[in-house]
Amino acid sequence: MAGDGENRPGASDAALEDSLLLPEGTAAIRSSGGETRKKLEKTYLDVLGVCCSAEVALVDSLLARLDGVRAVSVVVPSRTVIVEHDPAAVSQSRIGLEASVRAYGSSGIISRWPSPYIVACGALLLASSFRLLFPPLQWLALVGACAGAPPMLLRGFATASRLALDINILMLIAVVGAVALKDYTEAGLIVFLFTSAEWLETLACTKASAGMSSLLSMIPPKAVLAETGEIVNARDLAVGAVIMVRAGEVVPVDGVVVEGQSEVDERSLTGESYPVPKQPMSKVWAGTLNLDGYIAVRTSALAENSTVAKMEKLVEEAQNSRSKTQRLIDSCAKYYTPAVVVLGAGVAVLPLLLGAGDPERWLRLGLVLLVSACPCALVLSTPVATFCALLTAARIGILIKGGDILESLAEITAVAFDKTGTITRGEFSIHAFSVVGDKVQMSHLLYWISSIESKSSHPMAAALVDYGHSKYIQPKPEDVAEFRILPGEGIYGVIHGRHIYIGNKRALARASSCHTDTEETKTMLGAHLKGGVSVGYVICDGELVGVFSLSDDCRTGAAEAIQELRTMGISSVMLTGDSAEAAAHAQEQLHGVLDEIHSELLPADKVRLVGALKAKAGPTMMVGDGINDAPALAMADVGVSMGISGSAAAMETSHATLMSSDILRIPEAIRLGRRVRRTIAVNVVVSVVVKAAVLVLALAWRPLLWAAVLADVGTCLLVVLNGMLLLREGSKDGKEEACRATARSLEMRRSSQAQLAAGGASSAASATTNTAESPGGGDCHCCQNQTKSTERSVAIDIPAAADEQVLKAASCAPTKSGFTQCTGSSEATGRM
Ligand SMILES: Nc1ncnc2c1ncn2[C@@H]1O[C@H](COP(=O)(O)OP(=O)(O)OP(=O)(O)O)[C@@H](O)[C@H]1O
Ligand SMILES: [Mg+2]
Ligand SMILES: [Zn+2]
Numbered sequence: 075m076a077g078d079g080e081n082r083p084g085a086s087d088a089a090l091e092d093s094l095l096l097p098e099g100t101a102a103i104r105s106s107g108g109e110t111r112k113k114l115e116k117t118y119l120d121v122l123g124v125c126c127s128a129e130v131a132l133v134d135s136l137l138a139r140l141d142g143v144r145a146v147s148v149v150v151p152s153r154t155v156i157v158e159h160d161p162a163a164v165s166q167s168r169i170g171l172e173a174s175v176r177a178y179g180s181s182g183i184i185s186r187w188p189s190p191y192i193v194a195c196g197a198l199l200l201a202s203s204f205r206l207l208f209p210p211l212q213w214l215a216l217v218g219a220c221a222g223a224p225p226m227l228l229r230g231f232a233t234a235s236r237l238a239l240d241i242n243i244l245m246l247i248a249v250v251g252a253v254a255l256k257d258y259t260e261a262g263l264i265v266f267l268f269t270s271a272e273w274l275e276t277l278a279c280t281k282a283s284a285g286m287s288s289l290l291s292m293i294p295p296k297a298v299l300a301e302t303g304e305i306v307n308a309r310d311l312a313v314g315a316v317i318m319v320r321a322g323e324v325v326p327v328d329g330v331v332v333e334g335q336s337e338v339d340e341r342s343l344t345g346e347s348y349p350v351p352k353q354p355m356s357k358v359w360a361g362t363l364n365l366d367g368y369i370a371v372r373t374s375a376l377a378e379n380s381t382v383a384k385m386e387k388l389v390e391e392a393q394n395s396r397s398k399t400q401r402l403i404d405s406c407a408k409y410y411t412p413a414v415v416v417l418g419a420g421v422a423v424l425p426l427l428l429g430a431g432d433p434e435r436w437l438r439l440g441l442v443l444l445v446s447a448c449p450c451a452l453v454l455s456t457p458v459a460t461f462c463a464l465l466t467a468a469r470i471g472i473l474i475k476g477g478d479i480l481e482s483l484a485e486i487t488a489v490a491f492d493k494t495g496t497i498t499r500g501e502f503s504i505h506a507f508s509v510v511g512d513k514v515q516m517s518h519l520l521y522w523i524s525s526i527e528s529k530s531s532h533p534m535a536a537a538l539v540d541y542g543h544s545k546y547i548q549p550k551p552e553d554v555a556e557f558r559i560l561p562g563e564g565i566y567g568v569i570h571g572r573h574i575y576i577g578n579k580r581a582l583a584r585a586s587s588c589h590t591d592t593e594e595t596k597t598m599l600g601a602h603l604k605g606g607v608s609v610g611y612v613i614c615d616g617e618l619v620g621v622f623s624l625s626d627d628c629r630t631g632a633a634e635a636i637q638e639l640r641t642m643g644i645s646s647v648m649l650t651g652d653s654a655e656a657a658a659h660a661q662e663q664l665h666g667v668l669d670e671i672h673s674e675l676l677p678a679d680k681v682r683l684v685g686a687l688k689a690k691a692g693p694t695m696m697v698g699d700g701i702n703d704a705p706a707l708a709m710a711d712v713g714v715s716m717g718i719s720g721s722a723a724a725m726e727t728s729h730a731t732l733m734s735s736d737i738l739r740i741p742e743a744i745r746l747g748r749r750v751r752r753t754i755a756v757n758v759v760v761s762v763v764v765k766a767a768v769l770v771l772a773l774a775w776r777p778l779l780w781a782a783v784l785a786d787v788g789t790c791l792l793v794v795l796n797g798m799l800l801l802r803e804g805s806k807d808g809k810e811e812a813c814r815a816t817a818r819s820l821e822m823r824r825s826s827q828a829q830l831a832a833g834g835a836s837s838a839a840s841a842t843t844n845t846a847e848s849p850g851g852g853d854c855h856c857c858q859n860q861t862k863s864t865e866r867s868v869a870i871d872i873p874a875a876a877d878e879q880v881l882k883a884a885s886c887a888p889t890k891s892g893f894t895q896c897t898g899s900s901e902a903t904g905r906m
Contacts, residue, residue, distance in 0.1 A: 195222025271787030336367030344734030451761035458797030483747025
């Protein structure tokens with residue numbers, strides 16, 4: 075799976091976009107180059123009668139020939155063709171004409187009523203059934219067959235002109251055969267059954283495509299500028315523009331609230347409908363509904379890059395990407411249909427040449443073989459099921475990036491969870507915060523920490539910045555130079571010439587030349603470690619100057635989710651970069667439900683352990699949120715990122731994303747995968763068995779052409795309907811669901827309050843790209859750092875320079891002064 079790179083979003087956004095636009099496996103065609111992506115428009119068309127893979131190729135080649143068409147992709151289950159084209163070079167109606175299809179929204183999407191051809195054919199057939207009373211009426215059946223045939227003829231002709239064969243041609247051969255046998259009723263019946271089954275199938279698919287277009291129409295096209303009240307296209311909004319969103323309106327672009335308070339329904343993203351309170355600094359997402367109150371939002375992304383737009387692209391791509399089974403069936407079908415025609419002709423002709431009697435029987439047998447061999451049910455077995463499952467998943471807030479992943483989901487036997495932000499909320503509360511020694515004042519320490527942490531997107535960073543706020547410290551990220559993330563350790567930055575590390579004991583060991591792990595220091599730290607919380611250290615120019623401890627609670631539902639996985643026969647493992655104590659603390663909160671715990675891991679260790687788990691336990695899923703999880707997510711058979719709360723890197727490398735933070739969706743996703751596998755298996759068995767039965771019947775008793783056609787179109791319909799059962803959500807108990815929703819609602823409220831605090835911590839996307847190396851490359855930087863800081867001391871303003879002197883005076887001796895417990899806010903005054 076991991077090696078199968080197709081449709082895996084790449085590391086960069088551009089690569090991601092490209093792979094989305096031109097997924098391999100759909101015959102995507104690049105035509106005239108040079109147009110910028112901005113000018114391109116996407117047209118969604120419904121194509122009636124896209125059934126067998128041969129027709130997909132037909133539509134592709136018809137449309138790709140047009141000038142200005144950049145890419146064509148066909149979504150077979152919903153019969154949708156997505157054409158990306160330059161509106162200046164080729165209009166939507168031209169495309170529609172060329173493919174003889176209808177655009178969404180024009181003249182009644184898919185007709186609820188059968189076409190006139192079907193009605194005429196049916197009526198004439200009915201009339202012809204009175205032929206026993208009046209024999210000439212039998213000709214009406216022939217007229218009926220002719221009346222119903224034009225759509226088949228058109229499509230068959232189009233395929234034949236490309237020297238290919240499709241189901242229409244097979245059926246037409248059967249019709250001609252029946253006419254040759256002078257069995258006009260049979261001819262009429264074939265046409266009627268075939269065309270009406272196709273119509274019914276289209277009708278059934280409408281439901282599925284409705285789901286898709288509702289996803290596509292989530293974002294409003296217009297936005298209102300807050301200052302002027304001017305209405306603009308959401309697509310034209312620049313990043314940083316301030317727009318207003320009134321009660322009852324849908325947020326048009328991702329952004330941050332700058333004014334006002336409101337409750338927002340994020341159902342479209344998370345699949346869960348309850349109000350989430352928003353205040354200034356809260357993040358809001360495009361496609362979510364402002365329930366009450368007025369908010370002004372500063373946009374944080376272009377409309378086309380908003381989370382929901384990415385989601386749309388992914389769903390589109392997911393529909394396009396054909397899964398392994400599907401590809402196998404498709405590649406067989408290419409040689410299969412011609413082979414069948416040859417075989418059918420052989421059965422009809424060879425016995426006659428060999429002198430066998432009853433030519434009519436052999437001809438019929440050949441025709442039955444031809445019709446029964448139509449692979450349409452088999453071809454539709456997989457895509458309809460996958461398509462419906464993907465839509466259902468998206469509706470309940472699980473974004474799955476392709477049919478392949480559904481197949482892998484079904485096979486998962488082990489799940490590795492990251493701790494912070496996945497099993498736990500990732501909303502730390504500070505237990506203790508102390509200055510070590512007397513070289514630094516609490517206010518300065520807090521200013522350093524919150525300034526540097528405001529550049530980090532780690533969950534701890536938000537808590538620390540928040541803590542600073544509560545002591546009236548404003549972070550100044552602009553004062554921080556050389557910001558770096560040390561994976562699995564912490565962060566580093568230079569502020570006013572001081573080299574500051576913030577992180578765990580690894581960071582302490584790296585940054586400090588002083589042997590802080592002396593017995594004495596340990597006893598001092600002991601007080602901080604109680605309760606199994608994470609401990610953080612602040613090291614300034616090689617010396618420990620601060621220590622803090624924080625803790626985090628498990629998400630509601632985490633224990634249930636892991637328990638549920640266990641009942642499904644899936645083992646759960648925790649992989650965390652956090653301390654052993656913090657890991658044990660989480661396990662305790664989960665009542666020991668995890669099978670294994672690994673702590674103090676570097677990103678590379680997580681990858682290694684996921685690999686080991688794959689070897690030991692079988693197909694493995696990894697669930698994580700941080701940038702440090704991204705490599706492990708890619709390594710796993712299925713990597714799941716924690717949606718909008720997680721890091722962008724995790725979301726891009728993962729195979730699926732939980733848009734809500736509800737861990738219970740994990741077992742649900744695996745169950746959905748298993749349901750899909752079952753559905754596909756049933757579909758394949760049904761389509762094969764029914765055909766086999768018809769053939770056996772034909773050989774043993776009588777070759778009935780109409781029965782063969784009925785079996786063919788009937789299984790086709792059954793397969794579609796069976797796949798559509800997946801559109802129903804798998805939730806067993808409404809009451810239980812309601813209970814969970816309340817619990818989640820409470821959690822969401824809490825988390826949005828935390829988000830308010832975290833709002834100040836701007837994510838440092840650009841800074842985090844270069845995380846691999848640490849400053850200086852390892853060892854002790856004590857001396858090096860000190861020289862640097864001396865060089866820079868000129869530029870430091872007076873209070874800082876005063877501090878500097880204190881620091882310079884201090885030598886690398888273990889601190890004995892113990893901790894100054896931070897009290898009140900009175901300390902935090904002065905220059906900040
Ligand atoms: N911005 C930061 N500020 C302070 N400490 C940090 C920061 N980033 C990381 N750390 C320290 O490094 C440790 C490891 O971080 P890492 O991101 O690898 O794991 P984690 O997110 O804490 O845990 P998990 O792997 O379960 O998500 C953290 O537990 C923390 O002690
Ligand atoms: Mg994490
Ligand atoms: Zn068929």
